[in-house]
Amino acid sequence: MIDKRHKTLGEFIIENQSSFQYTSGELSKLINALRLGAKVVSHEVNKAGLIDILGAAGETNIQGEHQQKLDVFANEKFIQTLKNREIVCGIASEEEEDFISINSNDEQHQNKYVVLIDPLDGSSNIDVNVSVGTIFSIYRRVTPIGTPVQLEDFLQPGRNQVAAGYIVYGTSTILVYTTGDGVNGFTLNPALGTFYLSHPNLEYPEDGKIYSVNEGNYVHFLQGVKDYIKYCQEEEGNRPYTSRYIGSLVSDFHRNMIKGGIYMYPKSSINENGKLRLLYECNPMAFIAEQANGVATGGRTRIMDIEPTELHQRVPFFCGSKNMVDKLKEFLVKYH
Ligand code: P6P
Numbered sequence: 001m002i003d004k005r006h007k008t009l010g011e012f013i014i015e016n017q018s019s020f021q022y023t024s025g026e027l028s029k030l031i032n033a034l035r036l037g038a039k040v041v042s043h044e045v046n047k048a049g050l051i052d053i054l055g056a057a058g059e060t061n062i063q064g065e066h067q068q069k070l071d072v073f074a075n076e077k078f079i080q081t082l083k084n085r086e087i088v089c090g091i092a093s094e095e096e097e098d099f100i101s102i103n104s105n106d107e108q109h110q111n112k113y114v115v116l117i118d119p120l121d122g123s124s125n126i127d128v129n130v131s132v133g134t135i136f137s138i139y140r141r142v143t144p145i146g147t148p149v150q151l152e153d154f155l156q157p158g159r160n161q162v163a164a165g166y167i168v169y170g171t172s173t174i175l176v177y178t179t180g181d182g183v184n185g186f187t188l189n190p191a192l193g194t195f196y197l198s199h200p201n202l203e204y205p206e207d208g209k210i211y212s213v214n215e216g217n218y219v220h221f222l223q224g225v226k227d228y229i230k231y232c233q234e235e236e237g238n239r240p241y242t243s244r245y246i247g248s249l250v251s252d253f254h255r256n257m258i259k260g261g262i263y264m265y266p267k268s269s270i271n272e273n274g275k276l277r278l279l280y281e282c283n284p285m286a287f288i289a290e291q292a293n294g295v296a297t298g299g300r301t302r303i304m305d306i307e308p309t310e311l312h313q314r315v316p317f318f319c320g321s322k323n324m325v326d327k328l329k330e331f332l333v334k335y336h
């Protein structure tokens with residue numbers, strides 16, 4: 001009997017295929033494509049420290065190979081692995097201005113899914129050896145199967161997602177995903193190239209003592225956000241809270257989901273819609289947060305109820321432990 005703690009991602013997918021609301025094998029193909037991409041990118045990201053030996057992006061390395069920027073590399077690898085699986089009819093990526101249409105040549109593979117991806121979020125942190133990540137969001141297409149994918153297949157509200165997840169390339173590489181039946185985390189054993197179930201049934205603690213926001217933007221925030229930050233810093237009850245901000249969404253999100261906390265990227269006088277992208281950052285993280293008994297809001301609207309209007313649109317993003325987000329909302333509603 002395999003110890004549950006050592007279940008592989010492949011075994012987990014097979015065991016849980018029945019709870020995935022679509023035909024058998026489709027989830028496996030989708031997650032397997034992302035799993036392969038994660039392993040390839042993890043290997044490359046972990047080499048980044050050797051960049052002065054291997055040659056910086058845009059130069060040729062000691063083997064005379066052209067060194068790609070890692071976010072360009074990650075984008076190409078995920079697109080390639082998804083295309084090869086004959087289940088995806090379209091891909092939207094932070095690295096691509098427009099969506100990519102994938103037409104199946106094989107009548108029987110009428111590709112039903114679209115994937116939206118941030119192939120390497122936080123890539124500016126690579127040069128200083130800070131964790132970065134990949135974020136993905138999966139929908140069923142809404143236009144007729146067998147026809148070219150359309151923009152409306154991508155501009156779906158987050159509540160329509162069939163799966164979402166992220167990969168953190170940190171002290172270890174961990175893949176966390178949901179298909180609407182809870183959240184589970186899998187850690188890569190690089191020696192074997194196998195992901196093992198390391199974080200079953202991830203859930204936010206209802207309360208937390210960590211707040212994550214770029215306080216360098218404090219002067220630009222709306223009054224309600226300013227007042228909430230001051231609330232976090234007051235000496236009262238279990239406060240002051242701890243301020244933790246890595247500057248990499250996947251890492252800040254992952255820590256707060258495990259320990260309890262709130263992540264904020266508000267709109268401000270310099271970012272009128274905030275910074276984070278709705279379709280391939282906020283929606284997938286919101287799906288995971290809600291599946292982990294957390295909350296994700298734009299301030300007045302549940303993130304997953306926002307009706308998208310464009311592929312790369314930005315929205316304000318507040319996400320974390322339920323009681324902390326509820327308290328934030330009390331401050332926001334006072335002013336806005
Ligand atoms: P700032 C990385 O660029 C990112 O998209 C998120 O991963 C991160 O949380 C945020 O932006 C950091 O932005 O403006 O605080 O540097």
